[in-house]
Amino acid sequence: MRGLTFDIAHMLAGSLVLVSFMQLYQDRLYALLNIFALHASVLAASVAWQAFIQDAPHLYLTAVIALGFKAIIIPVALHRIIVRLGIHREIETVVGIGPTMLLGMGLVALSMVVMLRVTAEADPLAREDLAFALSVILLGLLMMVTRRNAVSQVVGFMSLENGLVLAATGAKGMPLVVEISVAFSVLIAFIVIGIFLFRIRERFDTVDVQALDHFRGERR
Amino acid sequence: MVIYALYGVGALVALSPIAVALGASLRVSRIVYVASLIVTLLLSAIALRCLFGHSSLLGVTLPLGLPWLGAHFRIDALSAFFLAVINLGGAAASLFALGYGEHEHSPQRVLPFYPAYLAGMNLVVLADDAFSFLASWEVMSLSSWALVIAHHQDRENLRAGYVYLLMAGFGTLALLLAFGLLAGAHGGYAFEVMRASHPSAGLAALVLVLALVGAGSKAGVVPLHAWLPLAHPAAPSHVSALMSGVMTKVAVYGFVRIVFDLLGPPAWWWSMLVLAIGGITAVMGVLYALMQHDLKRLLAYHTVENIGIIFIGLGLALAFKAYGMEFAAALALTAGLLHVFNHSVFKSLLFFGAGAVLNATGECDMEHLGGLIHRMPQTAFVFLVGCVAISALPPLNGFVSEWLTFQAILLSPQLSSWGLKLLVPAVGALLALSAALAAACFVKAFGVSFLGRPRTPAAANAHETDGQSLAAMFFLAALCLVAGILPGVFIDALAPVSKALVGVGMPHQGSIDWLTIVPVADSRSSYNGLLVFVFVVLSSSVAAFAIHRLASDKLRRGPAWDCGYPDARPETQYSASSFAQPIRRVYGTLIFRAREIGEMPPPGATSPAKLVVELRDLIWDVAYAPIAVGVGYAAEKLNSLQFLTIRQYLSLVFSALVLLLLVLAVWP
Amino acid sequence: MALIRDFAFQGAQMLLVLLLAPLLTGFVRKVKARLLRRQGPPLLQPYRDLIRLTRKEVVLAESASWLFRVIPYIVFAGTWVAASLVPTFRGGLLFSWSADLIAIIALLGSARFFLALAGLDVGTSFGGIGSSREVMIASLAEPAMLMVVFTLALVAGSTQLSTMATYMLSSDVGLRVSLGLALFALIMVAIAENARIPIDNPATHLELTMVHEAMVLEYSGRHLALIDLSSELKLLLYISVIGCLFVPWGMAMPPPSPQGVAIGVGSYAVKLAVGGVLLAVFETSIAKMRVFRVPAFLGAALMLGLLATLLLFVSRSL
């Protein structure tokens, strides 16, 4: 049974990394949102599995939060925003998809190397999870860096937070305060972003960060 | 004793807020200057008392500054001497300012800082630990900076103040590092702790270099002098006098304190460094001065020259000390310190004179002056005294200290190091050269601005300056004469200082008959200013009497002969730059890349012919301009980081993260 | 008693230099004239000139200041005092210790300083030319002179003229390269300082070549007399310095015996005569150089002096 639980957790976490790669691969906003929803649900699954094997019921709550918020509400809301603001649908990338994927590979390798140096008596499950979580975080960050489009940057940020949740749940017995704070922060973050998008709507025709950066402080 | 001195300083410090509170008016300026005059006089009395042996070397420690250390203050012979120099200069300046300050058009930018400036300089020489020393040092710089930019509407003054502040900060940091070395990792910032700790040879050498850079940048040692001729003239004249005559001496004090007192036994090659720099500074300074036509700037450059002379004396003292020749060391050190005093006297005098001229004519440019001796005879007289003194001519005081320096140089063959054997004569030649050039320089300064015929209406309508200013100038002139004809007294006063620093003092001069001074031995060399003075006065008056009696004393005024050229206009007089032309031809082409471009109008054109003289300050071009350009370049390049997009900033964060993770990955 | 005698000697010395100076100048002129196969002025002509000048009234330029009138006396006094401190026929003068060689040079420096000021005082172009060139020459001549002094002082271990003379008399001097160099430099400096050909021409009044004369152009009457007298004194002084330092033989040393003094006076006269003849010959046999060749000339003197000193340091250390 021990082996199986481990394999499943491992499989779920790994698939989360895989989905992050899929996100990197996308070049259409809607597709990106769908993939993000998938990302969130995989996260929810892995959190639920963690809740089961750690028999820590409060983690189920986290799983539900993840599923509810990130897999459903946020993608839908972003859908709406895209429609409302009439953001054009394809994602402008800085680096081409291919190089980005390669970079991602490198990052995953890096996070493995860093994490596997951790002494083994911290239980292997945590180690694997942390390794995957770190790579998910780095991939999210990579996405924020290589995408010009505000929405995709937001998505990158979200997947980064998913990585955080994964790590938090991987941490055995971590108090609920953390998950709540994560959800809380995501909520606040989302609200603020929403406010900003609308304010920006008032002033700009696009939420393209380039346009936002147009004045850049002292270029007056 | 020291506690009274501190009271005095406290009084000065208290003056600044009072000046701010009372606001700017004639009455307030009188109050401030009278008060600082009184306090400085008291302080100089204290200093002299300490210098002539009645000082208890006990210091006081106030619960200020670094909490666990406290602020240590102490008066030993060295600080007593410099305290005297500072406060004599300060008293003279305050007296002068009583009259001069009335013409100040923005007193509210001068009055609050003037007492603070005096207080800062006093505190520097009183301080007995690194923190108080540096703090007072910076206060001194800062208040003088405020005084330099007192007339801030003139952009040149602002620039001068800016350069000055940067150089001051640079020097302070150098001193800070030097003290950091002396104090060690555990922070033994008190001076007695530093004396006790003996740094290794390499460390000591580093400290010496840092001290030379730090104190030298304040004293105006070439090539760190660039700020000096900008800042000193920019300030009001009594402050210029203080900066040139006194503050540079405080810098010299810093150097002496660190190198002779705190640093322990010197290595022989240190003196080579100091000597070389001193010689170069002396000659470069006077050559720069010769090229100027602004009176105050000329005087400022001349300060550089005298600082060089002082450093030559100090360098010789280091050399002799390194070889354990105490008496020679005492001679050289005394020569240097005596020149410190002399220069503070006549440089203040000359700056006062320049200030009086500035008040009377509104001009400091010699090309616009001339003939002032007719309109302001008394100022002309004291200025002449100052010129003779600074040109190291007997029987005034400038000659005595240079004579002593020469005597010290003549002792140098007994040094057993080859480097010094070859260097010292060369330095002697440089010293002689600078002395001769100084004479030329002041013939120019006095001759062009005071003699001849007025070149502008302003000069023609000049008026004699006020009583207080004249009083201050006559006081200093008298001091020049006294120190010139009775040098023995001053040499004996310096004996305790050299006893404290190199072990012995010069032989006691007061006991020698006829008030002669004999530095080493009777058969070797001796000088008697008094007799020379008496002889000159006697013989000249005898000659005058005889001729007027026995021959004619008739006199008729007529037009100038001038080889028969009729009524030449004042413009045909020699101007400052034309006076300097021969010397510029000789030295300038090499050092200043001096070029004379003559523009002849075509035949028939009525426009006048022009002669343009181009001078380049090579030191600025080589040492300073590149730094400014470099900083500007770096700033420009880095500035692009202000204009990135959010995504690019994120990628900065991202790459920092990846970098650190890589570091962890390869961490053993 | 001894003090009185010393006073007497000192006084005699002062008067002697004062009286001999014009004679020397006249002598040089005479020799020059003869070398040029001219009759030349009588030997005593300089005295006549001086007396005539003192009798004349002074014509003073309107723009001249009080300083202009004081300066001749200062210049004269400075030169005279300097000259009277140089041992001529007898060493160990009473007041010789009141100023050593460096101080004497500095005294001459002060005289020149004031003379240069006088050149600027009236505010004419020629005065300016004179003083500016004078200070340029001095700025090179004085260091050269000081280098010479260094050399001699290092040899003799003193800057006291009498002591130096005594040392030179003593046997342990020997023949030194640096002394030769120093002598050479000293002669060059002396020529320059006394405004002789090739540096300057005391006889000319062709404006653009004047240096010394241009400075004193505005002087007349007694003032001019004093100026001339002091330049004559200066010439005498330099010759006697050379004599006292390099050919001190015959100089009477204390305690003086009458015959010693007699020998001293005689030898001194001989030295002056020889010096004058040599000067005249040199001047007649050479042409005046352009003003801006002068720096090269004096720079050479400075280099010689420095070289002499360095050689001395090196030889000392061996």
Add this chain to the structure above:
Amino acid sequence: MTFDALVGVLLVPAIAAAMLAALPGYRLAARLNMLAALLTFVVALSLFFVKPKAGSYLLVDDLNKIFIVLTTFVGFTTSVFSASYISHEIEIGRLTPATVRFYHAMYQTLMFAMNLALVANNIGLMWVAIELATLTTVLMVGIYRTHEALEAAWKYFILGSVGIALALFGTILVYMAARPVVGEGLDAMIWTMLVQHAARFDPALLNVAFVFLLLGYGTKVGLAPLHAWLPDAHAEGPTPISAVLSGLLLNVALYALLRFKMLLALTPAAIAPGPLMVTMGLISCVFAAFMLYRRRDIKRMFAYSSIEHMGIIVFAFGMGGPLANFAGLLHMTMHSLTKSAIFFAVGHVAQVKGTQRIADIGGLTVTNPVLGWGLVLGVIAIAGLPPLGIFMSEFLVVSSTFARQPWLAIALALGILIALGGLFLRLNTIAFGEPRGPTAPAHASYVPMFAHLAIVFVVGIYMPPALVTGFQNVAKLLG
């Protein structure tokens, strides 16, 4: 949990925030704001006399006591300044009463968040508090709704939340490291517990954790190259907020960093945090010094100077040792006071001249002498010239470093010198020279500015023994 001073410093701002959110009328609101801030400060002062025992959520020790008092004090003076500032803003119509109500509520929320971060005994709680502080300041930076303000807020928001996310990951890792030793659950996040058992933590985990915490909280501290949000946020937000950002929020982030440094220092096998901090501090100092030269906006210039000083402080703490730590603490305190004073002055300047462009401001000492000389004094202080407090701390940092690491000290000294040049280059045109721009008299309260400067001046000359012992204890604590 019984009510004590700790709860007080949290409750007062929370209640005040609620009231202000409800309260219309900005004059009354401003007064209430001042009152609440003053009350908080008084309560904080009481910490010196009654020492509450550390609970499992809140704690007070020598370290955060200093921070709390400093924060509440500057919070109070800033509220005084903000009253006059805001009223002027409403007169010229840059702000509407509605936004002002929002502003006041946010101000107290910010106070609450910062105090919470300081007194939290739980790393999770501290993280939440700092996150809250970030979000509130984001909202206040954007309050003017101009292009630049929105852009600045957006930039601040994105960079800030990324940093905060990294910090959270670091926190989780610390928990992971602590769990095997301390045991599962809440205990593994409580400072006091962590510090007790830190020696047996897994070093490798702590290393990774510290990297994330350094980058995460370092972003808030404003270390280069994570600084990008700081200048714009300072330049575009209302000036009181700039003062609070520079004076307080940076300190709070620094406080978190220091806590974790202590933790790491207790674990022998882990990498030494010192070199990392020294490097980043040095980079920030020199970089910001160069950035001062090309500035055109006066508030942005002083924001860069904040980066420079944060660099110096982090450098000092990185060097470690009693002297350097003491210097770091002193420098931090002096910098908060001085920099907020400068921002008070700058705020009034900008209101008088109607612009923040340096090119349009000139000759202040002629047109507005009090304001101008106040600014000059502030710049002199911030440039590290005596007799003001920062000179003392820089003296200690440089000289104590030079004996240990000469090259580092020289680099730092050069940075300081370059910064001096940059600051005075601009000050020359701002305070001196020909007057430029409107010359209306500034109707403002100079009290806060000169109060700060007076404190800085006094400390530069005489440090009260109580302060000294307090700092020295903390310096020992920091190791």
